[in-house]
Amino acid sequence: MTKGILAVYPGSFDPPTNGHLDIVSRASCLFPKVIVAITKNASKKHIFPLDKRIDLFQKITKNLKNVEVACFSGLLVNYLEKINSFILIRGLRAISDFEYEFQMSLMNRKLNKKIETIFLMTDQAYTFISSSMVREIAMLGGNVADFVPDCVEKELKKYVIDLSRKSYTKQ
Numbered sequence: 182m183t184k185g186i187l188a189v190y191p192g193s194f195d196p197p198t199n200g201h202l203d204i205v206s207r208a209s210c211l212f213p214k215v216i217v218a219i220t221k222n223a224s225k226k227h228i229f230p231l232d233k234r235i236d237l238f239q240k241i242t243k244n245l246k247n248v249e250v251a252c253f254s255g256l257l258v259n260y261l262e263k264i265n266s267f268i269l270i271r272g273l274r275a276i277s278d279f280e281y282e283f284q285m286s287l288m289n290r291k292l293n294k295k296i297e298t299i300f301l302m303t304d305q306a307y308t309f310i311s312s313s314m315v316r317e318i319a320m321l322g323g324n325v326a327d328f329v330p331d332c333v334e335k336e337l338k339k340y341v342i343d344l345s346r347k348s349y350t351k352q
C-alpha cells in the first residue's frame with residue numbers, strides 16, 4: 182500500500198454503477214484513503230441532483246472504510262491542490278475510453294505537473310456498463326438490476342415513476 186497518499190476518483194456518477202463500485206473497491210485496496218469526488222457541474226444536465234448522487238455513493242461504499250464521498254465544482258486540478266492530493270484514479274473499460282482519458286490525463290498534468298493519473302481496469306463483467314446507457318434503459322422501462330447496486334435501481338425506478346406522473350399531469 183502507498184503510505185500517506187490520498188487518491189481521488191472523480192466523476193459525475195449519474196448514476197453510480199457496478200463498474201464505478203468495482204473501480205473504487207480496487208482503489209481502496211491500493212491507497213490508504215480514497216475520495217470519490219462528484220462533479221457539481223451546473224451546466225450539465227443530470228437526472229440525479231448532487232445530494233442524491235452523494236447519498237447513493239455513500240450507501241454503496243459504506244463497507245469500504247477508507248472511502249469518503251465529496252463533491253467539487255470548477256477545475257479538478259484546483260480541487261486536488263486544495264485537498265493536497267495528486268493521485269487521480271480513472272476507470273478504463275475498453276480502448277474507446279483510452280483516447281479521451283489519455284488526453285485528459287495529459288491536460289491535467291500540463292495544468293499541474295504533480296498530478297499522476299492511475300488507470301484501473303474494471304472487471305470484464307462491467308466493461309459494457311455506462312451511466313448514460315443505464316439512464317437510457319431505465320427511462321425506457323428496462324431492467325437495470327444487473328448494472329447498478331440495489332439502492333440505485335430503486336432510485337431510478339422512483340425517478341421514472343415521478344417523471345411519468347409529471348408528464349401525465351401536464352397533459
Ligand code: ADP
Nearest residue numbers: 191192193194200201271272273303307310312
Ligand atoms: P465522467 O467523469 O465522464 O462524468 P463517469 O462519472 O461516468 O464519467 O465515470 C467516472 C469514471 O469511471 C471514469 O474514469 C470512467 O471511465 C469510469 N467508468 C465509468 N463506467 C465504468 C465501468 N463500467 N467500469 C469501469 N470504469 C468505469
